[in-house]
Amino acid sequence: MELWFSEFHSTDFxxxxxxxxxxxxxxxxxxxxxxxxxYEFGRMLVMDNIVMLTEKDEFIYHEMITHVPMAVHPxxxxxxxxxxxxxxxxxELCRYDDLKEIVMVEIDSLVVDVAKDYFPTVATSFGDxxxxxxxxxxxxxxxRCRDMFDVIIxxxxxxxxxxxxxxxxxxxxxxxxxxxxxxxxxxxxxGTFYHNDAVEAAATYKKTSPIFKNTYAYQAHIPVYxxxxxxxxxxxxxxxxxxxxxxxRWNARGLKTDYYNTELHRGAFALPNYVYRLLHExxxxxHYFRRVVGNTIWPPEDDTLVSESxxxxxxxxxxxxxxxxxxx
Numbered sequence: 001m002e003l004w005f006s007e008f009h010s011t012d013f014x015x016x017x018x019x020x021x022x023x024x025x026x027x028x029x030x031x032x033x034x035x036x037x038x039y040e041f042g043r044m045l046v047m048d049n050i051v052m053l054t055e056k057d058e059f060i061y062h063e064m065i066t067h068v069p070m071a072v073h074p075x076x077x078x079x080x081x082x083x084x085x086x087x088x089x090x091x092e093l094c095r096y097d098d099l100k101e102i103v104m105v106e107i108d109s110l111v112v113d114v115a116k117d118y119f120p121t122v123a124t125s126f127g128d129x130x131x132x133x134x135x136x137x138x139x140x141x142x143x144r145c146r147d148m149f150d151v152i153i154x155x156x157x158x159x160x161x162x163x164x165x166x167x168x169x170x171x172x173x174x175x176x177x178x179x180x181x182x183x184x185x186x187x188x189x190x191g192t193f194y195h196n197d198a199v200e201a202a203a204t205y206k207k208t209s210p211i212f213k214n215t216y217a218y219q220a221h222i223p224v225y226x227x228x229x230x231x232x233x234x235x236x237x238x239x240x241x242x243x244x245x246x247x248x249r250w251n252a253r254g255l256k257t258d259y260y261n262t263e264l265h266r267g268a269f270a271l272p273n274y275v276y277r278l279l280h281e282x283x284x285x286x287h288y289f290r291r292v293v294g295n296t297i298w299p300p301e302d303d304t305l306v307s308e309s310x311x312x313x314x315x316x317x318x319x320x321x322x323x324x325x326x327x328x
Contacts, residue, residue, distance in 0.1 A: 002018065003018070003019040003020070003021070003022075004016045004017065004018055004019060005017045005019050005036055005038075005044075005046070007046075007049065007050065007051050008049075009194050009197075009226040009227070010194045010195060010196070010226075013194070015224075017036070017038045017040065017041065017044065017051075018038060018039045018040065019036045019037065019038055019039075020036075020037040020038065020039060021036070021037050022034065022035070022036050022037075023035040023036065023037055023043070023118055024114060024117075024118060026110065028108050028109075028110035028111070029108070029110075030107060030108045031047050031048050031108065031157075032047065032048050032049070033045075033046070033047055033108075033110055033111065033114055034046040034047075035114060035118045038054065040056070041054035041055065041056040041057065041223075041224060042054055042055030042056050043055045043118060043119060044224075045086060045114070045115070045118075045119065047111075047157055048157075050157070051224050051225075052086065052157065053086055053088065053119075053122070053224075054224050055119070055121065055122075056223075057222055057223050057224055058086075058088050058122060059088075059257075059258045059259055060220050060221070060222045060258075060259045061088070061188075061220065061222055061225075061230070062088035062089050062091065062092050062122075063092060063257050063258070063259045063260040064218075064220040064232060064259065064260055064268070065089055065153055065155060065186055065188060065232055066089055066092035066093055066153065067092065067250075067255075067257065067260040067265075068186065068218060068232070068234065068241065068260070068265060068268070069151050069153065069184040069185075069186045069234065070093070070096055070151065070250075071245060071246075071247075071249075071250040071262070071265060072184060072234075072236075072239050072240075072241055072244055072245050073150055073151055073182070073183075073184050073239065074244075074246070074249070075098070075150075076096070076098070076099060076150035076151045076184075077098065077099060077100045077101070077150055078099070078100060078101045078102075078103075078148060078149045078150050078151075078180075079093055079099055079101070079102045079103070079149060079150065079151045079152070079153070080102075080103045080104075080105070080142075080145075080148070080149040080151070080152045080153070080178065081093070081102065081103070081104040081105070081152075081153050081155055082105050082138035082141070082142070082152065082153070082154045082155065082156065083105075083106060083107075083138065083154060083155040083156040083157065084104060084106065084153070084155030085106040085108060085111030085112045085115060086111065086115040086119060086122050086123065087112070087115050087116075087119070087122050087123030087124065087125060087126060088122045088123075088155075089153055089155045090102065090104055090125045090126065090128075090131065091122065091123075091124050091125045093125075093153075094125040094128045094130070094131070095255055096253075099130060100130065101130055101132070102128070102130050102131050102132070103131075103132045103134065103149075104131060104132070104133050104134065105134045105135075105136060105137075105138045105141045106133070106134070106135060107135065107136065107137050107138065108135075109135045112126070112133070112135075138154075138156075138171070139168070139170070139171050139174070142171065142174040142175050142177075142178045143174050145174070145177065145178035146177055146178065147177075147178075147179070147180050147181070148178055148179075148180065149178055149179055149180060149183060150179070150180055150182070150183050150184070151183065151184050151185075151186070152175050152178060152179060152183065152184070152185045152186070153185075153186050153187075154175070154185070154186070154187035154188065155188060156187070156188060168207070169207040169211075172185070172207055172208050172211050172235075173211055176211050176212060176235075176237070179236075179237075181237075181238070182236070182237070182238040182239060183236065183237075183238075184234070184235070184236045184239055185212070185233075185234075185235040185236065186232055186233065186234055186235070187204070187208075187232065187233045187235075188230070188231075188232055188233075189201055189204055189205070189217055189230075189231035189232050189233040190204065190230070190231060191225060191226045191227055191229060191230055191231065192227075192229065192231060192274070192275045192278055192285075193226060193227035193229060193285065194226050194227065195284065195286050197226055198278055198284050198285065198286075199284070201217075201231055201278065201279065202278050202279060202282050202284075204233065205217060205233065205279040205280075206282070208233060208235055211235070212235040212236060212237055213236070213237045213238070214234070214235065214236045214237070214238075214239065214240050214241070215233070215234070215235050216233070216234045216235075216241050216269055217231045217232065217233055217234070217269075217271060217275070217279055218231070218232050218234060218241070218268040218269045218271075219231055219232070219268055219271060219275070220232070220259070220268065231275070234269075241269060242266060242269060245262075245265060245266070247262035247263075247265070250262055287299075
């Protein structure tokens with residue numbers, strides 16, 4: 001009998017992974033954690049039925065969330081990771097010898113235990129003497145911090161359950177206070193293609209833009225994430241992700257990477273037009289991509305793009321598509 005794991009990327013679309021066997025499954029105080037051995041992607045970490053990482057492609061996410069800010073900041077000495085219990089972001093940060101201290105705040109200790117037991121290629125750096133690991137809520141931790149960190153990386157789960165508080169305006173405001181002068185904040189910024197992810201990506205960008213002088217989004221192509229396309233946010237009151245980026249300085253470090261490079265760094269900030277509209281105008285792709293509904297094409301060709309608060313926000317396109325064309 002074949003075993004499959006299904007992940008829903010929207011109400012009407014899912015991805016199936018063929019499974020050799022389930023290696024672990026347990027409810028922590030915060031979430032349901034599972035580990036599967038897959039045929040295509042190796043071991044796969046799942047939380048509340050959402051794929052967090054696989055052995056085959058985790059390097060993309062962890063390199064892009066780490067090396068982009070570290071390549072921009074000229075002299076980062078103290079770093080904070082909020083979330084990231086699998087250890088991948090920590091692994092990448094620990095490659096920087098000039099970092100003197102790395103604080104990691106993870107709400108769920110079981111995530112760390114599972115990573116150590118089942119993902120030895122990812123959870124490699126918890127024993128680094130520069131690392132302080134704290135098991136507590138990230139929002140509460142940053143409330144107590146002032147001018148402490150050069151780089152903060154928010155490596156959180158999706159904005160529900162234990163990760164929900166890490167997507168609030170209060171949280172990002174507290175992060176800005178926790179940064180030293182010239183500090184950089186980077187977060188995972190959700191996807192932009194499917195409706196629920198896109199709503200969260202636009203909302204996060206809207207929350208962070210008024211807080212920091214420089215607020216930008218950049219992208220990576222991660223095969224197991226919804227639509228294979230994921231955003232990260234870059235925020236700083238001093239440093240610009242491109243104008244203050246010194247590729248020669250980073251290349252001189254001699255770090256070997258499998259995804260990130262200095263040319264890709266620049267290209268990652270060149271966003272597709274539909275993503276730009278989403279972030280800057282609040283316009284969801286679902287509201288304007290043209291499709292056949294019944295015997296007509298919707299929306300009309302002369303229809304103008306409007307924001308989430310405009311007229312199109314009142315139209316339930318999913319209902320139109322499901323019920324308007326069933327008789328064809």
